[in-house]
Amino acid sequence: MSNSAAEEKPSRFMLVMGKIKGLLAIILVAIIYIWSARGVGFSLIEIIGELPSFFNLLWDMVPPNWAYSIRLINPLLETFQTAIAGTILGTLLAIPLILLCASNVNRNNPLYFASKGFMNLMRTIDPMLYAAILVAGVGLGAFAGMLALMFFSMAVNAKLTSESLEAIDDGPLEAIEACGGNKLEMIKYAVAPQILPTFASYTLYVFEINIRASTVLGLVGAGGIGVNLDTSLNLFRYPNAAMVILATFVVVVLIDHLSNVLREELV
Amino acid sequence: MEIIECEGLGVTYPGGVEALKNVDLTIEDGDFVIVVGLSGAGKSTLLRTINRLVEPTTGTIKVDGRVINNLDKKELKEYRSEVGMIFQNFNLVNRSSVLRNVLAGRLREVPTWRTLLGLFPEEDVEEALSCLERVGIKEKADSRADELSGGQQQRVGIARALAQEPKILLADEPVASLDPPTSHAVMQDLKRINEEDGITTLVNLHFIDLAQEYGEKIIGLREGELVYQGPASKVTEAKFEEIYGRSITADDQLTAGGEADV
Amino acid sequence: MKTSNTSLRDYEKKSMKWYVGYFVVLALFIWSMIGMNINLERISDGIPAMGRILALMVPPDTARLESSVIGMIETIQIAVIGTTIAAIFSIPVSFMAARNLGLPTAVSTAGKQILNAIRTFPSLVFGIFFVASYGPGPLAGVMALGINSIGMLGKLNSEIVEAIDPGPIEALEATGANYPEMFLYAVIPQVLPEFIGTTLYRFELNLRQASVLGLVGAGGIGVTLMQALQFRRWAIVGMTMLVIIVVVTILDYSSAFIRKKII
Missing domain, CATH: 1.10.3720.10 (MetI-like)
Structure with missing residues (x-):
């Protein structure tokens, strides 16, 4: 009897503690909301009050300027090229970073943590931030865009692939070590065959992200x-802007679909 | 002539586990030695210490008259290429071809720039194929490793070790993932290679009937200590019970389940 | 005669597919670089420029x-x-x-x-x-x-x-x-x-x-x-x-x- 009473006490205590914790969490969340809402000047009246002007803008976009589509072919190609070149260069740069960020390949602890830190740091920065900085640094145009996508896709690919790499079967790595193979041979004969399909799949995934970002x-x-979107809106050519949106949508959906087909082939 | 001599060999893992304690051991050139003991007795550690996949904490290991404790990186790779290893889980690259897996055994013989480009000289490819032929699966050379049965995969593992042209073969529980008939076939392959080439062979096993059937000599480990070393013929059931520290059960025998006569 | 000419390639049928893949990627890359008007000059100017701006950002303006x-x-x-x-x-x-x-x-x-x-x-x-x-x-x-x-x-x-x-x-x-x-x-x-x-x-x-x-x-x-x-x-x-x-x-x-x- 006394035994069960002893068990009951802490559980009741835990229950009360749990409730207090829950209440604290709710209060904390409420504070965060009030603080944020005030900070951004959130007001339902303003949101609803401005909605008509938003719908007016949408209304002004209809019908899209179909004729403008011809002039979008070159910019679309450039978008596509930026994403392709950025993905390819980013992938090449990712290869050494992946190997450095996998603890089963890179057994040098300080180097491993430094590489992971670098990778995570590069990953926090949105491709648009890279782009804005690079435009100011190396000039307007697709070159800056390509470099932006390159940095970002290097970091994302390194993150995804190195995590998969850390989960591969270490047996073959040990076998190569036991044969007297060196590090490069271990990478080529035990690591690469296991990780290449995953790496290719993540590269396609990064390419999809890059296509979206490149637009x-x-x-x-x-x-x-x-x-084109920027200038159309700045010059209040809303039907042109609608055409840009439509063209972008079609291209992104098509490339997504193509990339998905390729990815299913790989796995 | 002794090929392997261990003196006072001890291994303590970073977590504090003492896997081997003060092991003194000699193995004659050309011996076929079975290492028995319960799982956790240190069998695997012993084998891995011999090719330095595990670093000894105390004591010395002499192979072919040379102390191998303090080899530098290059010497270690050279030394490891003289010691073939066969693994319980085969440790093949599943997605690569059988031939490519076996060619891993030739890595040390071929310059790195060639191995990285996949340009193995003809004679090394020939050597790899002949190793596959010796274990009877030459026709599987261009299959993907994971298309093979367990027994065939372990033969690829043996062929890879043979491709190193080793002085010593270490087999760590080579039949633990296989069914009884295949286990016997793989043990027979190992024994045949030992007899034909005179390669000193150490095999970890936990089945006492396999140990008695194939072993010339037996080493018994119990909780990291060497408790028996001698000819297989002199190991009685009582001796096994001493090594295992308990009475022998059906689980300790491969054929106890009634699948005898292989 | 035939067996002595066996090479690693003969045993790996898949490699052809990979070469086609490499070629396609390379072709796409070159096409993209040409399309974006990126030439060696742009690259050789751009890389030091990136280094320069990175150097200018350090130390950050704590004010x-x-x-x-x-x-x-x-x-x-x-x-x-x-x-x-x-x-x-x-x-x-x-x-x-x-x-x-x-x-x-x-x-x-x-x-x-x-x-x-x-x-x-x-x-x-x-x-x-x-x-x-x-x-x-x-x-x-x-x-x-x-x-x-x-x-x-x-x-x-x-x-x-x-x-x-x-x-x-x-x-x-x-x-x-x-x-x-x-x-x-x-x-x-x-x-x-x-x-x-x-x-x-x-x-x-x-x-x-x-x-x-x-x-x-x-x-x-x-x-x-x-x-x-x-x-x-x-x-x-x-x-x-x-x-x-x-x-x-x-x-x-x-x-x-x-x-x-x-x-």
């Missing part, structure tokens, strides 16, 4: 179709 | 720490409110898009298509439209994130709804409960923790998004950054980037920590 690079002057 | 932090706070607030709006709207949408709640297939298919369409566009596109209609400022950013995030949250949440255990629903049905009761006692408790998980995940993404919305005028630290870039004040750029990196990293880890605790 807006032009908003900061880094080339591609985003430039 | 601008306060204004950067203020900008970053606004960014966090935009992400919080934007994510919340999306979370609220995504709940009905995700139930509509789920296939297992007895709604007509036409509704769930249409719901999924709309969510996919919203997901296609980066939030900056929404940002630029809301800046055009609401005027520059954080509210445009809030609306951009709020609308854009419904796409992903709705999709993830509808998948969660589709994966719930039908057992509890049946059990309540057996007791004679009506639809709202079943919903309240069998569906909501199952999906709520995971909904919070996806919302926090989206918050992590939105925090990054909110840091760039300012580039098109939609508030937050991006505005500070854009001004510094226009005047080529690299030390201020360095300070802003430092604040972004530190805050995003800290919030990423805390959000991931909370997510693990909840689910």
